[in-house]
Amino acid sequence: MTVLFTSRPVRLFVVLSLFVVGMPAPALAATHPGQAELVSEVARDTGKSPQALNALLDGAKMQQSILDAISRPAEGKPWKDYRPIFITDQRINDGIAFYREHRALLEQIGRQYGVAPEYLVAIVGVETSYGRNTGKYKVLDALVTLGLYYPPRAKFFREQLKELLEMPDNHLAGPIDTLTGSYAGAQGWGQFMPTSIRDFAVDADGDGRIDLRNSLPDIFASVANYFVKHGWVSGDPVAIRAQPDAAAADVVVQDASPQWPLEQLEAWGYAPLQRMNPGQPSSLQTLEGANGREYWFTFQNFYVITRYNRSPLYAMAVNQLAQAIAAGVDQPDIAR
Template identity: 75%
Template sequence: MALALALPAWASHPGQRELIAEVVRDTGQDPAALEALLDGAQKQPSILEAMARPAEAKPWSAYRPIFLTPQRIDEGVAFYRTHRALIEDTARRYGVDPAYLVAILGVETHYGRITGRYKVLDALVTLAFYYPPRAAYFRSELKTLLELPPDHLAGPLDALTGSYAGAQGWGQFMPSSIRDYAVDGDGDGRIDLKNSLPDILASVAHYFAGHGWVSGAPVAARAQPAADARAVPVADARPQWPLEQLQAWGYAPLVPLDPALPSSLQTLEGPHGPEYWFTFDNFYVITRYNKSPLYAMAVHQLAQAIAAGVGDAGP
């Protein structure tokens, strides 16, 4: 009886038995070992609280100052200069603009400084079984984590730490992103997204390349609406119209742009009122990393600031 009371409440959840059965079926792992591993996971109420108040729920006027600080820009420039050869070699290899690799690390983890304090197993168990709005997604990520080869992880499964959503390493990769895009950048036969900068940079670059990044192509540009500009409802950042169509609807670019560019239009609540932005395919690629247009714009603007600081204006 004492042993039963010591187990986490979730250990009796039917979802645990079903998940273990699926992993055993797909990989042939030892069910007793999986059960022991998952019995050690704990439901974390603070994770559910964090999911209820994401930074992306803020308006742009409050979100931008979190990431576009002088300190974060200066540290990004210093990081780029310190690791310039590795960053630029990785960027060339994958066809990605180098400042955007640095900016992803700057926004995600402040260049590796804040990679998360939650146990990854706790996070994914909590969200897979106690967060109904996205339970299916997090259950899939938990299953993927359990099926990843050990040489794809920074340590034992029960010791991995990360964000409250279960993302790991400097680039905050979810298990499915590790499976699909993580790369052994230093050639040591394993992937370590927490301690190997070549692995970290190559994995982010591979993710961008895999989602269609085009080096040197535009990301976003300010738009000036006419007084009678048509309202443009936008569901996501996927480019839907040639730029000339948005111009015909009353939105003028402030810099010369190809009128045939596939485009979308984002409206952000800035400190002085609405900001209108043309966004392009590369912007959409950033939203494949995090679907929030606020996130993508923060990465873009941080990358621009870093590129300017190291003497390359970037796209």
């Protein structure tokens, strides 16, 4: 009797244990919303370990300061306030010195890609003050914050986060969790987003790595390649001033792409302040300058710069900085 009595709970324990073992394990709580789906996609596409991916994302932090920064971009300012941020004597003089220091490399890459070297200098000048300020945020934190916690642009930034997690090691300047950049997750002297690294970055020094932090050949060639792949036309203008007459028609511009031949804009009452091909494809930008409205004819190369940053203010700042650098690079220094 004793054996029968004691064997029943033993059998019941075995049955219950088998039942529990057969049940699916409860899902582990994800640190971030949408993390499980993201990890599943990256693991499926790359074969990377889900455990390693989760550990990486678990270490990332949502940062309110990033959400605050993206809600007040400099491009929201009028031109009269935006221009003084980037077009300063200091930035121009630093750009001239930078061009002179790296002239041979800049001009070699300029010839190779057909992009005027002053525009390569101006990009890194506007983006990072010639490499001095490449950003203080962890790239992983920035992309987790914007890709998983910022609904207005979650689709774009989630794509960037996924690309970062999938990126080959030789396309990165270090381990993912050590990379720093802008609040938007851009990296290096030229501030490339992960998909731009994937699509446009170049191993110009031939060392088997793409290093947008420490290799000037990679940095300059990557910016030049970005321009070329977006339609840069060697030798063409970027923007020139336009003078409206009293009867000039209002021109509605959807974006910076060239939409009319220059002669059409002239027929609407806008005269170029320098001689141009009347058939040149063009557009018109109206900016609120320090001394009132400014009118600018803009061309394909202006549009290309807006592929780097979609703001026409950004493109105009790059253009004016580049022109100031080009004007000063061969001039004798003047004591200040």
